[in-house]
Amino acid sequence: MKYTQLGRTGLKVSRLTLGTMNFGPFTNEPDSHSLMDTALDAGVNYFDTANVYGQGAGKGRTEEIIGTWFAQGGERRDKVVLATKVYGNMTAQGESVWPNHDRLSALNIRRAVEASLKRLQTDYIDIYQFHHIDRQTPFEEIWQAVDVLVQQGKILYAGSSNFPGYKIAQANEAAARRGSLGLVSEQCLYNLAVRDAETEVLPASLDYGVGVIPWSPLHGGLLGGALKKQEGARRS
Known part of the structure; x- marks a missing residue:
């Protein structure tokens, strides 16, 4: 396995990342555990998830599956x-949506990180990522919340996902004014079929020392020959 430093940090991560979005709704717990063991044995050390993953099996289910895997020990978490x-x-499907239970307010960040730590059965998160931009919450508030969590040892770094280039710049400029580290990673849609990130996201990430983690690198399997396999199966 090849490793690289994540952006401008000293953190070393594998070039390949294990995405876990299907754990729970499409991949049961034993199979998910087996996949994580196989990835770790192959040297993959970067595991990506989200608090909302598990739709169909229940939001948070994916983090719970990772948590039960960590609980098996064997230096998995380390x-x-x-x-x-x-x-x-x-909020569970069918329940009323209550205010302040989403987006990036300091209140929701505090609430969400505590819930994720519990589901993941760990006392810290290496990279806590903002899943989308929040036009209603100023970055000064977001970084204040993040700085507190870093000081408490509950998260080590902050990253973003699905941010346009100008928001990466705004976020890191706001962090610099506070003397905070700012975003160290951006997870964006990027593959040979969808190359929009090359216009602004990649240049902004390069300028600010932000590591780029492409999601859907095979474009949902299309670039891996998924359609050809389906066509071959129909012919047979």
Whole structure:
């Protein structure tokens, strides 16, 4: 396995990342545990999840599955660089959406990180990512909340996901004014079929020393030959 430093940090991560979005609704717990063991054995140390993952099996279910895997011991938690996300509302389907239970207010960040730590059965998150931009909350408030969590040892770094280039710049400029580290990673849609990130996201990330973590690198399997496999199966 090849490793690289994440952006301008000293953190070393594997070039390949294990995405866990299907854990729970499409991949049961034993199979999910087996996949994580296989990834770790292959040297993959970067595991990505989100608090809302698990739709269909229940929001938060994916984090719970990772938590029960960590609980098996064997240095699983120590070897993994764990990234999860905050933004989406965690209200169960059919229940009334209550104010302040989503987005990036200091209140929701505090509430969400505590809930993720409990589900993940860990006392810290390596990279806490903002799942989407929040036009209603100023970055000064967001960084105040993040700085408190860093001081408490509950998160080590902050990252973003699905941010446009100008928001990466705004976020890191606001962090610099506070003397905070700012965003160290951006997880964006980027592959050979969808290259929009090359216009602004990649240049902004390069300028600010932000590591880029592409999601859907095979475009939902399309670039891996998924359609050809389906066509071959129909012919057979």
